[in-house]
Amino acid sequence: MALDSETKLNSLGFAKPPSETRVVVAMSGGVDSSVVAAKLADEGYDVVGVTLQLYDHGAALAKKGACCAGIDIHDARRVAEEKGFPHYVLDYENIFQETVIDEFADSYLAGATPVPCIRCNERVKFKDLLETAKDLDADCMATGHYIQRMIGENGPELHSASDARRDQSYFLFSTTPEQLDYLRFPLGHLPNKDATRALAAEYGLSVADKPDSQDICFVPNGDYASVIEKLRPGAAEPGEIVDHEGNVRGQHNGVIHYTIGQRRGLGIGGLSEPLYVVKLDVDAKQVIVGPKEMLSTRTIPVREINWLGDEPFDSREEWHVAVKVRSTRPPREAIIRPLGPDTAEVELLTPEEGVSPGQACVFYDTDSSRIFGGGWIWRGY
Known part of the structure; x- marks a missing residue:
């Protein structure tokens, strides 16, 4: 049935019925992305589930229960069968190795503290997978990330999730305006993870009680050093x-x-x-x-900045924002001084301890939940 001019946009923002709106759902096999797929299928959307195989599931790097491990592909396929929509598994192993794992190893060997989950979102999920979604003639791509996409005066904006404890904005700061236009995050408004699990139970999903993955998918039990030694033999020199x-x-x-x-x-x-x-x-x-006081830092050099503000990043001498320098820390007030279109010096109003090259510095509006992007901390001068 066609929509007339008086009909509102559907829940994904398109002026057509859900049945005529194709959405590719990135399915990791966990409860979050499974709920997104089930919810959209239940609302009548033309859902296509896609799961990425990111590394050799028989290798020592893989571990049971990690994101995109063998059991997760099985779980994603099972959810698709339960809800009656097509599901595909794409082999992105080489891309993941080249763009995420190799850089992780090299950065770690250079004394940095890398965040591979950000690079995975930036270089695999929101780049190659997003292009695959477009090739499938999808109107948009949806994920189970806890973050919000809101429409502002100048188009889509990135906002923190309603539940600060689940917010994943630190890991998604590099989402570009073009990607944001195509992406949807149906869980970002939920009050907590219990609400997600309640939806999973309501939809009768087999993964409703599946535990969350805690570690980086290719790092067993958080043991970074053992993974580096496997990837770069001889790296652990005394x-x-x-x-x-x-x-x-x-x-x-x-x-x-x-x-x-x-x-x-x-x-x-x-x-x-x-x-x-x-x-x-x-x-x-x-x-x-x-001593501990040597860990305190007030000035942070940042590069590879992805800016999501309404004005060009280097159109001002200063931006007064809040920044987060680690995923587990709250945003702190700061002043950003652009040095170019994608480099800056960030001055923290209150010194932070343990700021490390390789981590992200994410920019937040001090008056709202909006995210203005961010960049990568480096050694600088």
Whole structure:
């Protein structure tokens, strides 16, 4: 049945019936994306489920229960069968290896603390998979991410999820305006994860009680070092643990076993005050330790900035926003000073501890839930 001019847009923002609106749902096999697919199918949309095989499921890197592992592909397929829509598995293993895993290993070896989930969204899910959705003649692509897309005066805007505890804006800051125009996030408005599981039960999904995945999909039990050693044999070369004055305090069995801000497991005895990892010198094979106050940072160099504001990023000398420098920390007030179209110096009004190269710096509006994008922290000057 055709819609007349008085009929409102459907729930995905299109002026046509759901049955004439094709939506590709990125299905990881977890409860979130399964609920999105079931919800849209239940509303009468032309749903096509797509699951990505991102790595060799028989390899040592894979682990049961991780995102996009073998059991998850089975679970996604089962949900599609239960709800009666087509489902495809796409082999993106080579793309994932080249654009996510290899960079993760190289960044870690360079002393950075990478966030591969951001690169996966940026380079695989919201790039290659999104193009695949367009090839399937889909009107849009939907995911189970906890974030909101709202229409503002100048078009689609990215906003934090209603549930701050589930908000995934830190991992999605690099979503471009063009991608945002095509994407939909049906769960971002829900009050909490219990509401998602209640919907899964309501739709009778077999994954309703499936636990959430906690770790990076290709990092078993959060053991970064063992994965790096598999990917880059010989990477764990021993060296010295030195303090900020250059005094040798101990030995280590590889810089890759340490992160900025680490206190435990340093193997340094007889200390009058706690020491923390304040720097990793990969070239010298040194782990530099110092007192906690050395971790405090006020100025952060940021590059590869993706800007989602209404005005060009470098059209102003300063932007007064809030920034988040780690996914587990709340946004803090800051001043962004553009140095070019995609580089800037960020000044924190309150110093942060443990700011590390390789992490993201995400920009938030101080007066609303809007996200203005973000960039990557680097060593700078």
